[in-house]
Amino acid sequence: MAKSNPAQFVQEVRSETSKVVWPTRREVALTTAMVFVMATIAAIFFFLIDQLIRLGLEQILQLGG
Template sequence: MATKTNPLQFLQQVRTETAKVSWPSRRETAITTTMVFIMAFVAAVFFLVVDQLLHYGVGLLLGIGG
C-alpha cells in the first residue's frame, strides 16, 4: 500500500519536477503554434478537395450528374 504524501510535500515535489522540465522559448512556442495552424489549414483544404472529388465521382457513378 502506498504511503500518503501531505499536500506541502506534494507541492514541493511538483516544484522540483517542473524545474527539471525543458521549457520552450517564446519564439519556439510561436513558431510551433504557427506551424500547427498552417498544417491544420493545409489538411482542411486537402480534405475539402478530396471530398469534392469523391462527391463528383459518386455523382457520375450513380448517374445523378456531377
C-alpha cells in the same frame, strides 16, 4: 499506498516543476504557425478529396438514372 504529508508533496512538486524546460517565445510562435499551416493544408486536401468523391458519385448515379 504510501502516505506523505502535504508539505512534502508540495516540495516534490516544486522540485519536479523546476526540471521542466519551457519553450521560448520564438519556439511557441513557430510551432503555432506550423500548426495553422498544417491544418490549412489538411483542410484543402480533405476538401479536394470530398469534391472528387462527390463528382464520382454523381457520375455513377447519372448512369442509373
